[in-house]
Every structure is written in C-alpha cells, then in structure tokens.
Amino acid sequence: MDVKAPLLSSTEDQKNNQTIRCDSINSLRCDFVSKLPENVRSGLDPEAPFHLDVTKTTGLIYATVKSGSLAIAASTLDSLLDLMAGGILWFTHLSMKNINIYKYPIGKLRVQPVGIIIFAAIMATLGFQVLVQAAEQLIKDEPSDKMTTDQLVWLYAIMLTATAVKLALWVYCRSSGNKIVRAYAKDHYFDVVTNVIGLVAAVLGDRFYWWIDPAGAIILAIYTISNWSGTVLENAVSLVxxxxxxxxxxxxxxxxxxxxxxxxxxxxxxxxxxxxxxxxxxxxxxxxxxxxxxxxxxxxxxxxxxxxxxxxxxxxxxxxxxxxxxxxxxxxxxxxxxx
Known part of the structure; x- marks a missing residue:
C-alpha cells in the first residue's frame, strides 16, 4: 500500500477494497511462515521433497526399533518433528479457510499459533522424555545390549542413505539461484549433523564405550527442546x-x-x-x-x-x-x- 495515497478513497477504489483485503488475508501464510524456523518452513513448502522426508522418517523409525539406540531415537524425533510440523500447520491453514461467521465472527487466524504451541509443546515433551531415559541409563550404569551384525547393516544402510539424501539436498539448495530454496539449505545441513551425531554415537556406544550412545541422545534431545521452546515462547507472546x-x-x-x-x-x-x-x-x-x-x-x-x-x-x-x-x-x- 502507498502511504502517500489520498485517505478518502474514490468510488472505484472502494469497489476494490474487498479484493485488496482478500489479497492481504491470502498473504498471511507467507508472512507467518517466514517467521518460523527453517525446518517448519520446509515442511510447508509445496515444492519441498515431502515424499523424501516421509521415506527418510519411516526408515529412521525402523532403524530406531531395530537398533534400540537412544541416539538414533533422538535423531528420529527431530526428523519426525519436521514432518509432523508441516502436516499440522498445513491442516490449520486449511481450517482457517472454512469460516463460520456466526460461530467465529472474526475468523480463525489464531488457529495457526495455537496449533504450533500445542505441537511444539508435545515435541519438546517427547524430547525431554528421551533426555530422561538417557540420563537414567547413565545414572544406573546399565549398558544396552550389543547390536547384531544384521542390526548394524540395517542401521548403516538407513542412516547413511538418509544422510546422503539430506546432504544432496543441502548441496542443491545451497547452489540454487532461488533465495527461498537457499534458505532451506540450513535446515538440511542440521539434519545431516543430527543424523551423523546419532549414527556415530550409536556405533561408538555399541563397539567401544556404551555411555556414548545415551550421551549423544542427550545432546540431540537438548537441541530439540531448545529449538522448539523458543518457538512456543514466540507464538505464546503473539497471543498475549x-x-x-x-x-x-x-x-x-x-x-x-x-x-x-x-x-x-x-x-x-x-x-x-x-x-x-x-x-x-x-x-x-x-x-x-x-x-x-x-x-x-x-x-x-x-x-x-x-x-x-x-x-x-x-x-x-x-x-x-x-x-x-x-x-x-x-x-x-x-x-x-x-x-
């Protein structure tokens, strides 16, 4: 809008007010998403490799169950968080379009921050649960069972494949001429780091010192909690x-x-x-x-x-x-x- 335009609109301008207002509301999603962490924005981007994220997260869940590693569980939690964040925010975006003016007289634009707060609080709680389990394992001094050769093969295959995919996406996004695509490079980079930390902690904990695995889980859990606690605080303040x-x-x-x-x-x-x-x-x-x-x-x-x-x-x-x-x-x- 031009702030130097006349205050009193002409008849033609008044006819366009409804269209302009509609465009302003339609821009809400872009304005809102731009304030979110990169991992959430990538989940909402229609051009993001959503099918790759689904495949990667499914593989990480299988690797967690197969290996029993807390570090892999913490890495999986971060990937699951990215995937679910996109789905929940997209659902709330669709919910805002279905407005009943008698039940919601001023619309439902507050659905998104409320959804983020609930979701982020749940994920931070899950991260805290992983942290508690890892701390209990360290305090009780109870080494986990050694992984079999079959478990190690599956662990290497899944984690290295997931890391390679994210690494390729990081290289692609970093070299892209599109500023929006380049913004996703940071998220893919941190995914690579969390996957590597989880894999290294799981393997070293299995082969050498068992406490490395829960220690790696604690590091990744703290990262997840701190990342999303800030998101909860920011959206809570916006509602206050x-x-x-x-x-x-x-x-x-x-x-x-x-x-x-x-x-x-x-x-x-x-x-x-x-x-x-x-x-x-x-x-x-x-x-x-x-x-x-x-x-x-x-x-x-x-x-x-x-x-x-x-x-x-x-x-x-x-x-x-x-x-x-x-x-x-x-x-x-x-x-x-x-x-």
Whole structure:
C-alpha cells in the first residue's frame, strides 16, 4: 500500500477494497511462515521433497526399533518433528479457510499459533522424555545390549542413505539461484549433523564405550527442546497481546495524520492478537462536522489501515475533544476474582 495515497478513497477504489483485503488475508501464510524456523518452513513448502522426508522418517523409525539406540531415537524425533510440523500447520491453514461467521465472527487466524504451541509443546515433551531415559541409563550404569551384525547393516544402510539424501539436498539448495530454496539449505545441513551425531554415537556406544550412545541422545534431545521452546515462547507472546514495534506505530500515525480535517490524534495503538495486529485509533474531529462526513472519514481510515498486510482489524474512534479519560481500562485481573 502507498502511504502517500489520498485517505478518502474514490468510488472505484472502494469497489476494490474487498479484493485488496482478500489479497492481504491470502498473504498471511507467507508472512507467518517466514517467521518460523527453517525446518517448519520446509515442511510447508509445496515444492519441498515431502515424499523424501516421509521415506527418510519411516526408515529412521525402523532403524530406531531395530537398533534400540537412544541416539538414533533422538535423531528420529527431530526428523519426525519436521514432518509432523508441516502436516499440522498445513491442516490449520486449511481450517482457517472454512469460516463460520456466526460461530467465529472474526475468523480463525489464531488457529495457526495455537496449533504450533500445542505441537511444539508435545515435541519438546517427547524430547525431554528421551533426555530422561538417557540420563537414567547413565545414572544406573546399565549398558544396552550389543547390536547384531544384521542390526548394524540395517542401521548403516538407513542412516547413511538418509544422510546422503539430506546432504544432496543441502548441496542443491545451497547452489540454487532461488533465495527461498537457499534458505532451506540450513535446515538440511542440521539434519545431516543430527543424523551423523546419532549414527556415530550409536556405533561408538555399541563397539567401544556404551555411555556414548545415551550421551549423544542427550545432546540431540537438548537441541530439540531448545529449538522448539523458543518457538512456543514466540507464538505464546503473539497471543498475549504484545505491542507492535515502533516502526509499525510510526507508519500508522503517519497514515492517520495525513487527513486535513483530523484536528488531533489522541491514541494509536497496535498489538498482536495471533499472527497479525489489531489496531485502535482515537482521533479528534471538528465539533460542528456533519455526522455523514465524520463517518466517511472514520470508515475510509479504517479501510486504509486494514489494507496494510500486517493488520487484521482496525477500530477507529471519533471524538470532538481529547481531554477526557481513556475510554477503556486495562484489566490487571479477571472480573469477580480475588485481588
């Protein structure tokens, strides 16, 4: 949107408002996905090698069951996390399209951050469970059973194949001229590292010192927990209602100040309510301004603000003076609860 465009839209512009707003909502997925870790973005990318991830994860699960290695289990958990993240986020994206305005009056854009929080919390818990089992094995000083030749063959075949696939994808993405594809190279690189750590820990733990296997599992589990704990925190904060950064508030204030009949701007407030921002604007208009003209100014300002790609909904409050107390109070506790 051009912030230098006239505030009051023409008739033709008003006809295009619905189309523009639709385009803004359709851009939500791209804006949201760009803030996620690379491993989640690759799971959502329609051009990502999804079938390779399914095959690789299936093989790693089989290798985990076959070998009984905790390090391989931790590596498998990371791969399973990548795969399931893409599926869950894609499901929530489809869910947002099916809107019942009577049951969900403002839509279901908050489904995605809620889905991420639930999923990431579950995966972090699974990672913690692997960490606990590995720590218990170290504390109890109970070596695991040695792997047979058949188990080692399967382990080498599956882990080396999975690592080779990810290594090839890393080389391809790194050399690509597409910036989006190059962004996936980092995720593939970390997959290679986790697979190698898991394989080395499992083999060394089986052949030399048994404690290497649970130690490797602990390292990979800590990586999984730390990676997704940050994702949980970021999305939880977005649902709490964090204020927009100064540059967003400055842009909104500039947009409001451009109309000559707006005497003063009382409040410009923007805060997260899921992925996008809710905006509240209080403006002062001339006391003798006709209601029809005041309504046109307020409505056009609301439409202009909601055309911004980072804004979900805008509320414009019109007043004839700004010396009164704030219309809304900030609650510090739930109603009818003990102080």
């Amino acid at each position: 209602g964090q204020s927009a950064p100064p540059e967003v508030l400055q842009k909104l204030t500039y947009l409001v100040l451009r109309h000559p009949q707006i005497k003063r701007v009382d409040t410009v407030r923007a805060y997260t309510f899921g992925v996008l921002y809710f905006v509240e604007v209080d403006i002062e208009l001339p006391e003798d301004l006709p209601l029809k003209d005041a309504h046109a100014i307020g409505e056009s300002l609301q439409i202009k603000i909601e055309e911004l790609p980072e804004v979900e909904r805008a509320f414009v409050h019109l007043d004839f003076e700004c010396d009164h107390k704030p219309e809304h109070s900030v609650l510090s506790r739930l109603p009818n609860s003990q102080p």
